[in-house]
Amino acid sequence: MIDTARLAEWMDERGLPGKGAPLEAIYLSGGTQNEIYKLVRDDFTSVIRIPPKGAPADRDNGIMREWRIIQGLEGTDVPHTAAVAACEDTSVLGRSFYLMGYVDGWSPMDHRDGWPAPFDTDLGARAGLAYQLAEGIALLSKVDWKAQGLQDLGRPDGFHDRQVDRWTRFFERIKAREIEGMDIATKWLQNHRPLDYVPGLMHGDYQFANVMYEHGAPAKLAALVDWEMGTVGDPKLDLGWMLMNWPEDTSSNEDSAVSYVDLSGMPSRSQMLSHYSEVSGRQVDDIDYYLVLARWKLAIVLEQGFQRAGDDVKLQSYGPVIVNLMKSAADLAESTDYRG
DSSP: OOOHHHHHHHHHHHOOOOTTTEEEEEEEEOOOOOOEEEEEEETTEEEEEEEEETTTTTTHHHHHHHHHHHHHHSSOOOOOOEEEEEEEEEEHHHSSSSEEEEEEEEEEOOTSSSOOOTTTHHHHHHHHHHHHHHHHHHHHTTTTTTTOOOOOOOOOOTHHHHHHHHHHHHHHHOSSSSOOHHHHHHHHHHTTTSOOOOOEEEEESOOOGGGGEEESSSOOOOEEOTTTEEEEEHHHHHHHHHHTTOOOOTTTTHTTTTTTSSOTTTTHHHHHHHHHHHHHOOTTHHHHHHHHHHHHHHHHHHHHHHHHHOOOOHHHHHHHHHHHHHHHHHHEEEEEEEOO
């Protein structure tokens, strides 16, 4: 729980609104990496993002990295939460933290049982959710990251070489089983590259789970959120990540059920690619490279959780998902016409 008295004192020292008024902290969500609370003080509302006490020590650095990205988005066209204030002094609340603007919107993660009205019945409006999702990373890819002070956020040179090498070594450290298709996908990635590589700001885990929308129709993104994996690298990996399981035919009940949200009535993968390309100005002819990379990488990331599953039913469920992801990466590597 947040020490609201100490936090209020710190907020007063920073000259934030509501000085002298009581501060209420309302728990929103949390896990092993971060906890999120809504802060209400008089008529000033914000959100605090802070690692839990038991989180690894490097999460303090991660929090400040997220803060830099949010600051770097100020003045851009990317929908984002406002940067309010940050604190690296762990004597205040025990961990580094930052305050961001409160977004009055909704998350698809709060509606897994079905889209909220009018998107539940109006398929035309629902399509807008997808186009807005694609537009979010298209706009992100256009951010002048050097001008926004993020030139040292990542190491864009050699990004693709490091992706394959880093995650291959990671898998070898945690390896407890063979995963069918991994050798095929790995070798293909080692021997292929994008048609072009234009470094840019990327989210790192871009999907419906990490965006918020404004209330009502037409669909409009309110903010991209959860920047734990944000870096300067290849923005089109965000595109591959978003589309790795996106069907070409979203009218097929079987194909549209591959996601944790209902994709029926959504644009096809080709339509999503066209919209991204139009907004971002980037070519998408090499999308198969990014789809193979995204599936291969996610399979390896999830494998760590699966190996540590124990009695955790959720982590145990990763087992067949990982196998399917790696198989689909290998199948695409063997069937694609892409020769980059």
